[in-house]
Amino acid sequence: MKKGILPKIILVLIFAYLFFPIAATILFSVATRWSTTILPEGYTLAYYQKLFTNPEFLHALLRTVYVSTVTIALSVVLIVPSLYLAIVYYPKLEKFFEFLSILPFAMPGVILAIGLIQMYSRGPLRISGTSWILIGSYFVLILPYVYQATKNSFRTINVKALTEAALMLGCGKLETFFKVIFPNIVRGVVSAALISVSVLFGEFVLANLLVGDNYETLQIYLYKLQKADGHISNALVAAYFLVILLLSLLMIWLTFRKEKLGAKTNAES
Amino acid sequence: MSHVQIIDVEKSFQGKQVLKQINLQVEKGEFVTLLGPSGCGKTTLLRIIAGLERSDAGTVRINGRDAEDGAKRKEHNIGMVFQSYALFPNLTAYENIAFGLKVKKVAPEVIKEQVAAIMETLSIAGKEHNYPHQMSGGQQQRVALARALVTKPDVLLLDEPLSAVDAKVRENARILIRDIQRKMGITTIFVTHDQLEALVMSDRIVVMNNGEIMQVGTPEQIYHKPQNKFVANFIGTYNFIPGSLVGMGEATVCLRPEHIRLVKRSELAGTPALGTVSLLGRVENVYILGNTVRTEIAAGGCNLLIDRLNGYQGSEFGVGEEVGLLIEREACNVLAD
Numbered sequence: 001m002k003k004g005i006l007p008k009i010i011l012v013l014i015f016a017y018l019f020f021p022i023a024a025t026i027l028f029s030v031a032t033r034w035s036t037t038i039l040p041e042g043y044t045l046a047y048y049q050k051l052f053t054n055p056e057f058l059h060a061l062l063r064t065v066y067v068s069t070v071t072i073a074l075s076v077v078l079i080v081p082s083l084y085l086a087i088v089y090y091p092k093l094e095k096f097f098e099f100l101s102i103l104p105f106a107m108p109g110v111i112l113a114i115g116l117i118q119m120y121s122r123g124p125l126r127i128s129g130t131s132w133i134l135i136g137s138y139f140v141l142i143l144p145y146v147y148q149a150t151k152n153s154f155r156t157i158n159v160k161a162l163t164e165a166a167l168m169l170g171c172g173k174l175e176t177f178f179k180v181i182f183p184n185i186v187r188g189v190v191s192a193a194l195i196s197v198s199v200l201f202g203e204f205v206l207a208n209l210l211v212g213d214n215y216e217t218l219q220i221y222l223y224k225l226q227k228a229d230g231h232i233s234n235a236l237v238a239a240y241f242l243v244i245l246l247l248s249l250l251m252i253w254l255t256f257r258k259e260k261l262g263a264k265t266n267a268e269s
Numbered sequence: 270m271s272h273v274q275i276i277d278v279e280k281s282f283q284g285k286q287v288l289k290q291i292n293l294q295v296e297k298g299e300f301v302t303l304l305g306p307s308g309c310g311k312t313t314l315l316r317i318i319a320g321l322e323r324s325d326a327g328t329v330r331i332n333g334r335d336a337e338d339g340a341k342r343k344e345h346n347i348g349m350v351f352q353s354y355a356l357f358p359n360l361t362a363y364e365n366i367a368f369g370l371k372v373k374k375v376a377p378e379v380i381k382e383q384v385a386a387i388m389e390t391l392s393i394a395g396k397e398h399n400y401p402h403q404m405s406g407g408q409q410q411r412v413a414l415a416r417a418l419v420t421k422p423d424v425l426l427l428d429e430p431l432s433a434v435d436a437k438v439r440e441n442a443r444i445l446i447r448d449i450q451r452k453m454g455i456t457t458i459f460v461t462h463d464q465l466e467a468l469v470m471s472d473r474i475v476v477m478n479n480g481e482i483m484q485v486g487t488p489e490q491i492y493h494k495p496q497n498k499f500v501a502n503f504i505g506t507y508n509f510i511p512g513s514l515v516g517m518g519e520a521t522v523c524l525r526p527e528h529i530r531l532v533k534r535s536e537l538a539g540t541p542a543l544g545t546v547s548l549l550g551r552v553e554n555v556y557i558l559g560n561t562v563r564t565e566i567a568a569g570g571c572n573l574l575i576d577r578l579n580g581y582q583g584s585e586f587g588v589g590e591e592v593g594l595l596i597e598r599e600a601c602n603v604l605a606d
Binding site for chain 2: 158161162164165166168180184
C-alpha cells in the first residue's frame with residue numbers, strides 16, 4: 001500500500017471545500033465593506049461589539065439557554081432512571097423504550113408543529129405559544145440522543161451485573177442507583193447533554209412555528225437579523241459556529257479520554 | 270437440618286422449562302459444585318439461591334429460613350462472585366472490598382482491619398488504591414473474591430469465576446479458593462462447566478443436564494461409578510463398548526482409558542488371567558496430552574482410547590502397529606441407559 005502524498009492532498013481539498021463557506025462567513029463578519037473586491041476592504045470588530053451589546057440578542061440567547069437547560073434537565077431526570085429500571089428490572093419495557101426512541105425521527109418538524117398547535121391551542125393544556133410547548137416538543141426532539149447515549153453508558157458498565165453485585169452486598173435498590181450506577185454513567189449523560197445543546201441551539205422549525213415572535217429564541221433572532229444586517233448576522237453565525245466547535249471538541253475529549261470507567265480490564269499488574 | 274435446602278425448585282423462561290423439580294441439600298461448610306454443559310440450568314439455580322431470580326415453584330432455605338425473597342437477603346448475608354467480577358469501576362480495590370462492610374455501617378477502623386486482613390490472605394495487599402482497570406485479570410478476580418468474603422457470609426456463591434482467566438492462573442486460583450474456603454468453613458456453591466475444576470475442588474459434585482440433576486456424589490463416586498450415560502460421557506473420557514466384547518452380556522459397558530493395558534503383540538500369547546479379556550488391535554493414532562499419552566486403537570470393531578503416563582523414553586507404540594489390549598472385567602461398568 002503506497003502511502004503517497006495524494007490522499008493527503010485530497011483530504012486537504014475536502015476540508016478546504018467544507019470550511020470555505022465558514023471562512024467566508026467569518027471574513028464577512030469582520031469586514032467593513034466587502035461587495036466588489038476579492039478580499040474585504042477593511043477589517044473591524046464593530047459588528048461583534050454591536051451584537052454582544054444588543055439587548056434583543058442577549059434576551060434571545062437567554063431564552064434559548066433557558067429552554068435548552070430545562071429540556072435537558074427534564075430529559076435526564078426522566079429518561080435515565082426509567083431506562084435503568086427497564087434494563088435491570090423490567091426487560092420488556094426496554095423494547096418499548098427502544099421503539100419510542102426512534103419515533104421522533106418519523107415526524108418531520110412542520111407536521112409535528114401543526115399537530116401540536118392544534119392539540120394545545122384548546123382544551124385543558126393551553127400551552128400553545130408559550131415556552132412550555134417548546135420545552136415539551138424539544139424533549140421529544142432530543143429523546144433519541146439522550147436515550148442512545150444513556151443506553152450505551154449502561155451497556156458499557158454492564159449495569160445489570162453491577163446492580164446485582166451491589167444488591168448482594170446488602171445495598172438497597174435506591175442506594176445502588178445513586179452510589180454505584182450513577183457515578184459510572186455521568187460521562188455518558190454529560191455527552192448526551194452536550195449533543196442535546198447543539199441540537200437545541202440550532203433548532204429553528206419548531207421554534208418558529210410553535211412560538212415565533214412570542215418567544216424569540218436565538219435561531220428566530222438570527223432569522224430576523226439576516227434580513228436586517230448581513231454583517232451582524234454573519235458575526236452571530238461565526239460566534240455560534242465557534243461555540244458549537246468548542247462543544248464538539250469537549251464531547252470528543254470526554255468520550256475518548258483514557259478510560260477510567262467502563263469495562264476495560266486489561267492492564268499489567 | 271442441612272445448611273442450604275433446595276426443595277422442588279422449578280423455573281421456566283419464556284415457556285421453556287429450565288429447572289425441573291430440583292432437590293438438593295448442602296451441609297454447613299461443604300463445597301458443592303454445580304457441573305454441567307451450557308444451558309443445563311446451573312447458573313439459574315445459583316441465581317435462585319442468591320435471590321436474584323424467583324423460582325416458579327419450590328423453596329430455598331438457608332439455615333431453615335426462607336431465602337427466596339430478595340428483601341430477605343440482608344438477613345442471610347450471601348456472598349457472591351460473578352463471572353464478570355462486577356467490580357465497581359469508580360472505586361478503588363480497597364473501596365470495592367469495603368463496600369459490603371460500609372453498607373452494614375461497620376466502624377471505619379474495623380473495616381480497615383478486616384479489609385487489610387483479607388487482602389493479605391489473598392495476596393493483593395498493596396493494591397488498595399488501584400482501580401479495577403489498573404489491575405490484571407487475576408488481581409481483579411481476587412478483589413472480587415475478597416469483596417464477597419470480607420463480610421463473612423453464611424453462604425458463598427461463585428458463578429464460573431475462573432472462566433475468564435488463563436490456565437496457569439486458573440490452577441493457582443482453584444487451590445486458593447479451596448484453601449480459603451476450608452479455612453473459613455463457609456458453605457460454598459460453585460458453578461462451572463469445567464469437569465476438572467469440579468473434580469479438584471469439590472466435596473460433592475452435582476451433575477446437571479437440561480434442568481435435571483443427573484447424579485450427586487463425591488468426585489470419586491462420580492468418576493468411578495457414573496450412574497448414567499450422560500455423567501459417564503461428561504466426566505473424563507470413557508470408552509463405550511458392547512458388553513459382548515468383554516463377555517458381560519448385551520448391554521453397553523463403559524471403561525476408562527487408563528484402565529486398559531497395552532502390551533506388545535508378542536506378549537499376547539496364552540490364556541489371560543481370570544477376569545481379564547485380551548483383544549488384538551491396531552494403533553490408529555497417538556496423542557500427547559501433557560503427562561499422559563493417548564493411543565487410539567481399533568479393536569473388536571470399536572475405536573478405543575487408552576491413556577498411559579508419558580514415559581521419558583517416548584511412546585512405545587507407533588501408528589499402524591498391531592498391539593494387544595488387556596481389559597479387566599471389574600473395570601467395566603454396566604450403564605443404566
